Amino acid sequence: IQLTQSPSSLSASVGDRVTITCRASQGISSYLAWYQQKPGKAPKLLIYAASTLQSGVPSRFSGSGSGTDFTLTISSLQPEDFATYYCQQLNSYPLFGQGTKVEIK
Amino acid sequence: EVQLVESGGGLVQPGRSLRLSCAASGFTFDDYAMHWVRQAPGKGLEWVSGISWNSGSIGYADSVKGRFTISRDNAKNSLYLQMNSLRAEDTALYYCAKGRGGSYLRVFDYWGQGTLVTVSS
Numbered sequence: 001i002q003l004t005q006s007p008s009s010l011s012a013s014v015g016d017r018v019t020i021t022c023r024a025s026q027g028i029s030s031y032l033a034w035y036q037q038k039p040g041k042a043p044k045l046l047i048y049a050a051s052t053l054q055s056g057v058p059s060r061f062s063g064s065g066s067g068t069d070f071t072l073t074i075s076s077l078q079p080e081d082f083a084t085y086y087c088q089q090l091n092s093y094p095l096f097g098q099g100t101k102v103e104i105k
Numbered sequence: 106e107v108q109l110v111e112s113g114g115g116l117v118q119p120g121r122s123l124r125l126s127c128a129a130s131g132f133t134f135d136d137y138a139m140h141w142v143r144q145a146p147g148k149g150l151e152w153v154s155g156i157s158w159n160s161g162s163i164g165y166a167d168s169v170k171g172r173f174t175i176s177r178d179n180a181k182n183s184l185y186l187q188m189n190s191l192r193a194e195d196t197a198l199y200y201c202a203k204g205r206g207g208s209y210l211r212v213f214d215y216w217g218q219g220t221l222v223t224v225s226s
Contacts, residue, residue, distance in 0.1 A: 031210070033212040033213075035150075035213075037150075042200055042216035042217065042218055042219065043142075043150060043200075043213075043216055044216075045212055045213060045214050048205070048212040054214070084149075086149065086150055088150075088152075088212070088213075090210045090211065090212065091210075092210075093152070093155075093164050093166075093210070094140065094152040094155060094164075094209070094210070094213075095152060096142075096149060096150040096151065096152060097149075098149050099149040099150070
């Protein structure tokens with residue numbers, strides 16, 4: 001299985017709606033998670049089972065999709081959201097996408 | 106509070122071995138799968154290996170299969186990674202991560218801060 005995230009990077013402004021896509025090379029049902037990583041820090045789990053928000057994660061984050069196509073949406077980008085985001089599939093073995101860096105415009 | 110503290114990293118020559126440890130606290134260690142994930146400088150995340158709660162299921166990335174061995178000691182609340190035949194491309198920050206359940210096919214809900222492994226002559 002391969003995971004392809006797009007875009008690899010994006011520039012956005014505070015308040016923007018941001019969407020990141022993750023595509024699996026074969027169907028993985030809803031075995032997909034999203035993580036956020038800030039520079040110098042360990043990754044943080046945001047969403048699991050494609051659309052379930054991890055406890056404590058702000059509701060501006062949401063996930064959707066099943067099968068091969070998934071999206072992470074940040075409804076209104078906040079200053080603390082500038083980071084790199086990774087998808088991860090857990091259908092057969094843990095595998096991360098290549099990451100999407102969200103930068104300040 | 107869940108805490109994962111990695112140790113054992115350092116500078117090692119190509120072809121040599123190193124053993125990483127992860128000390129866990131703040132949760133019932135023997136209920137959960139555990140993982141090693143690495144991140145080469147300036148690169149993305151790469152899952153290295155995972156082990157189920159009772160060591161009954163173990164998995165490795167193809168890049169380390171046959172060279173690395175994961176293990177756990179539930180009595181000591183500790184996770185290990187024995188790394189043999191190290192290569193320059195194994196240079197990375199190695200994270201210990203807790204699975205959300207007993208199977209290693211569950212998301213990683215807590216991570217340590219990592220231990221740096223540098224393979225160079």
